[in-house]
Amino acid sequence: MGKKEHGFETKVIHGGYDSKDFLGSLTTPLFQTSTFTFDSAEQGENRFAGTEDGYVYSRLGNPTVRALEDRIAQLEGGEAGLAFGSGMAAVSAVLIGLTKANDHILCSRGVYGCTFGLLSMMEDKYNITTSFSTMNTEEEIRNLIRPETSCIYVETPINPTMELIDLEMVAKVAKDYDIPVIVDNTFATPYLQKPLEIGCDLVLHSATKYIGGHGDVVAGLLIGKQDIIQQLAMTTQKDIGGIISPFDAWLLLRGLKTLPVRMDRHCANAEKVVTRLKDHALVSSVYYPGDAQHEDYEIMKKQMKQGGGLISFEIKGGKEEAQAFLNHLSFIKKAVSLGDAESLIQHPATMTHSVVPEEIREKMGITNSLIRLSVGLEAWEDIWEDLYQALNQVTQSKTI
Ligand SMILES: Cc1ncc(COP(=O)(O)O)c(C=O)c1O
Numbered sequence: 001m002g003k004k005e006h007g008f009e010t011k012v013i014h015g016g017y018d019s020k021d022f023l024g025s026l027t028t029p030l031f032q033t034s035t036f037t038f039d040s041a042e043q044g045e046n047r048f049a050g051t052e053d054g055y056v057y058s059r060l061g062n063p064t065v066r067a068l069e070d071r072i073a074q075l076e077g078g079e080a081g082l083a084f085g086s087g088m089a090a091v092s093a094v095l096i097g098l099t100k101a102n103d104h105i106l107c108s109r110g111v112y113g114c115t116f117g118l119l120s121m122m123e124d125k126y127n128i129t130t131s132f133s134t135m136n137t138e139e140e141i142r143n144l145i146r147p148e149t150s151c152i153y154v155e156t157p158i159n160p161t162m163e164l165i166d167l168e169m170v171a172k173v174a175k176d177y178d179i180p181v182i183v184d185n186t187f188a189t190p191y192l193q194k195p196l197e198i199g200c201d202l203v204l205h206s207a208t209k210y211i212g213g214h215g216d217v218v219a220g221l222l223i224g225k226q227d228i229i230q231q232l233a234m235t236t237q238k239d240i241g242g243i244i245s246p247f248d249a250w251l252l253l254r255g256l257k258t259l260p261v262r263m264d265r266h267c268a269n270a271e272k273v274v275t276r277l278k279d280h281a282l283v284s285s286v287y288y289p290g291d292a293q294h295e296d297y298e299i300m301k302k303q304m305k306q307g308g309g310l311i312s313f314e315i316k317g318g319k320e321e322a323q324a325f326l327n328h329l330s331f332i333k334k335a336v337s338l339g340d341a342e343s344l345i346q347h348p349a350t351m352t353h354s355v356v357p358e359e360i361r362e363k364m365g366i367t368n369s370l371i372r373l374s375v376g377l378e379a380w381e382d383i384w385e386d387l388y389q390a391l392n393q394v395t396q397s398k399t400i
Pocket of ligand 1: 086087088089091112114155159184186187205206207208218219220337
């Protein structure tokens with residue numbers, strides 16, 4: 001029988017690791033070492049020259065980290081992966097690596113607050129300007145591309161508004177101009193969405209979220225073609241140095257094994273909660289890509305397997321009501337981050353996106369009444385019950 005490619009659920013467990021290479025150890029060993037010894041001075045010379053394979057120093061490569069990089073590359077359908085000490089280390093390595101002073105970046109209308117902060121800093125320091133775009137039509141994208149546009153940066157679903165970008169369309173336009181498309185795939189994970197297979201060039205993750213899945217690691221991942229990943233490994237990763245620790249890589253390898261089962265449950269729980277939230281009198285809008293009434297539902301059907309585990313919604317009133325609602329919750333945790341077993345809830349305008357100036361926040365659709373919920377793995381009835389009682393308490397205390 002010919003060798004058939006393993007399914008996603010098998011790759012999350014076995015990808016990038018063969019126990020035969022490591023004394024039969026079932027789980028990937030943790031190489032908690034900063035450096036690697038050479039048998040001779042010549043061997044050291046050859047390893048630095050790249051004429052002999054082998055590890056040198058953990059900032060340049062480590063076997064536990066390598067297993068993670070190979071596994072995520074397989075899962076995203078890329079040739080190579082790179083691991084970082086945070087999602088932002090991955091974002092900054094790729095954006096700094098692909099641009100030079102006076103360049104231009106085309107970016108989706110909304111992005112994570114610190115990504116926005118980084119783009120602003122790049123403009124202030126290096127005159128690298130950014131145009132934010134809804135990317136709704138090919139024409140809109142073409143009109144914004146300039147001779148100095150060095151990359152297109154897309155978040156989809158967008159944090160926290162849950163708008164989607166049509167990746168096939170963006171990739172097609174970008175090819176005409178030979179501009180690389182970078183996709184932040186944090187919200188979807190490769191289980192729900194594979195941007196590289198759609199024609200995009202680089203995918204990155206805040207692996208802190210669903211990839212880790214247990215709220216105990218801050219990490220980032222970047223995946224793409226061998227040549228560009230190698231180039232970034234030897235420049236912005238090696239020399240800026242935002243690498244992951246071997247232990248955190250080990251935790252991510254462990255977390256990844258359950259990604260598909262966790263994602264199925266996150267999605268199923270989110271669907272139950274969305275239906276009920278939409279019926280509550282205090283809730284004015286619910287944004288969930290898996291909802292047939294979501295404005296980008298057709299895009300979701302085209303490029304995502306399911307709607308994901310994140311829901312945003314607006315409640316009647318403003319900041320005061322949003323904060324009161326959060327304060328009335330019982331076991332749902334008020335915390336930024338997402339993708340953990342625990343349901344986490346936050347107020348983007350005053351938390352994750354507070355660095356974005358108010359007028360730009362408004363343009364991004366982040367109002368003072370917007371709330372972002374990362375639906376956890378608890379019994380969905382308990383999650384809904386907690387939301388319901390908190391919504392009712394706000395309704396009772398206000399005459400909205
Ligand atoms: C979509 C998205 N991208 C990137 C990041 C940054 O990741 P990290 O916090 O791991 O640096 C985050 C963090 O919340 C995020 O939500």
